[in-house]
Amino acid sequence: MCVLLPVLYMAILPGSREPAPVPHTSSPTPPNVPTPATPPQASSTTSQGVRESVLEPRVTNSIGMEFELIQPGEFQMGAPDGDKDEQPVHTVRISKPFYLGKYEVTQAQWQAVMGNNPSAFTGDPTRPVENVSWEDVQEFIRRLNTKEGGTTYRLPTEAEWEYAARAGTTTAYSFGNDKSQLSQYAWYADTSGSQTHPVGKLKPNAWGLYDMHGNVWEWVQDWYGPYPAGAAVDPAGPSSGSHRVLRGGGWDNDAGTCRSASRYRWPPGSRYGHLGFRLLRLVP
Numbered sequence: 001m002c003v004l005l006p007v008l009y010m011a012i013l014p015g016s017r018e019p020a021p022v023p024h025t026s027s028p029t030p031p032n033v034p035t036p037a038t039p040p041q042a043s044s045t046t047s048q049g050v051r052e053s054v055l056e057p058r059v060t061n062s063i064g065m066e067f068e069l070i071q072p073g074e075f076q077m078g079a080p081d082g083d084k085d086e087q088p089v090h091t092v093r094i095s096k097p098f099y100l101g102k103y104e105v106t107q108a109q110w111q112a113v114m115g116n117n118p119s120a121f122t123g124d125p126t127r128p129v130e131n132v133s134w135e136d137v138q139e140f141i142r143r144l145n146t147k148e149g150g151t152t153y154r155l156p157t158e159a160e161w162e163y164a165a166r167a168g169t170t171t172a173y174s175f176g177n178d179k180s181q182l183s184q185y186a187w188y189a190d191t192s193g194s195q196t197h198p199v200g201k202l203k204p205n206a207w208g209l210y211d212m213h214g215n216v217w218e219w220v221q222d223w224y225g226p227y228p229a230g231a232a233v234d235p236a237g238p239s240s241g242s243h244r245v246l247r248g249g250g251w252d253n254d255a256g257t258c259r260s261a262s263r264y265r266w267p268p269g270s271r272y273g274h275l276g277f278r279l280l281r282l283v284p
């Protein structure tokens, strides 16, 4: 009877999936149910999968920066109907999990590490720091890595940034294609009042990241250059260049410029009131 029970149970369940294996006591692995509000699950029961399962879904560092775990995966980088430099759309595989800042780095966090606040828009320390160059950010990272010894931070690569911004979507924005919804997620030209706003006040994307669209442009690690023609694994951009890449659009940009695939660039020494960043924290 005990052996027949699972079979009978499946037979009387309307809509039971026929190929589903009969429950087996020695294999307790549950089905991998997609959950759009969280990062993707490990794809298999490899040793890497076991390791991923024990990672904290989010961490907070010594100066209160919060990070969300981003699981590895594959996505289509670029936009077929976007600007020329967003093409060709190509397959990118992110091979390792990483933590990404839930918010843009704030003025309070910059102050805690650097002892100053270069921002153009002050008055609330939870506004994003801006008016920082790519090179300034490297100094911030050096000091933070020293302060936290044993934990490594860096800027995300352009591919890591877009992968996280899309959060599994293939649309213009992390919430779809409808520009009229952008004001729920982003401070941009139509809504910002020509200034930055405290981080995290609007809706996050499906992976829990705020202000990926708008507020301040975010420096990423890569030199600016054309995309590769074919598929890539953990691409890090050209080996040299004159401009570093910025992503996400800012408070003074139109909706189209805040798309997930949109790219911009400035020389690494440039500072403006719309240039900020968020950090990546390596998984140990």
Ligand SMILES: [Ca+2]
Pocket: 104, 211, 212, 213, 214, 215, 216, 217, 218, 248, 249
């Ligand atoms: Ca942003």
